[in-house]
Amino acid sequence: MVRKKVKLAFIENNTERRVSYRKRQKGFLTKARELNTLCDVELATLINSPYHNEPEVFPNNEAAISIFTKFINLPEEKKSKNMKTLEKITTKRIEKIEKELEKVRKENKKIEYTNQMYGLLNGEEMPNSRHPEDLNDLCYVINKTYN
Amino acid sequence: MVRKKVKLAFIENNTERRVSYRKRQKGFLTKARELNTLCDVELATLINSPYHNEPEVFPNNEAAISIFTKFINLPEEKKSKNMKTLEKITTKRIEKIEKELEKVRKENKKIEYTNQMYGLLNGEEMPNSRHPEDLNDLCYVINKTYN
DNA sequence: TCCACTATTATTAGTCG
């Protein structure tokens, strides 16, 4: 996918294939980490290749085993197609809990910002994460966003 | 990683996160397919997310299960370095509990045999499970084994 | 909510030392 658009087929040349593997494994694991972090999903991967002796596991052995064991033990009908009522109910509950979670996060942010305001008013140091020029807007933002 | 360089952290906004997840899952699975095809390695992935009801499995259920089962059954030292404390601790605890269990079993046996001895001395029937010719040795065995 | 678009960044095939 660069210099030359590459044909999606087994790379016959050994050296070329090994080099490509190294680069792409790196990229692949980065993508896994990003997806995992940005969206907080349960994600496991395992690669067996002749280019390393031990399997390459993400995120780590225990988590991967736990995620996969859970899947293996799922009853067949849950592994695919037809979703049962129980699962739908669970999904709804998860959605509800997520909304509550977001609310709590907002509340925490508000408290955090408000504390920063008080701290600043009492002459404390400006937190590293916040620039002085933000100060004028801080109070406005707090009220605008959270009330 | 585009328009704006994105911070590698959980995306708080629900909608934004869902959209990002969709796009990135697509990209991730593409990368998996490419690595798999170009370099012909054994590769399995599994994602559980609130954005789909069924786990997203690559390359397919059976292959993924087979690859992971193989891994789970590997001897510990092959599973590699990053086997963490949790599992070691669990293993140690199980070993300890098993030892205690064995001790308790021995204790129970001793009590059982001793009771049989008393029963015999008081003229009770020989238990079916024990032959008369064993009797000579019983007391010796009790002491030899358990003291 | 979800396309489709596109400006940008990220990935990587091939090159060089």
Place this chain on the structure above:
DNA sequence: CCGACTAATAATAGTGG
């Protein structure tokens, strides 16, 4: 064979409908 580099393609955050 390997690491660094870079030209070129690929992925995707934000946008507009």
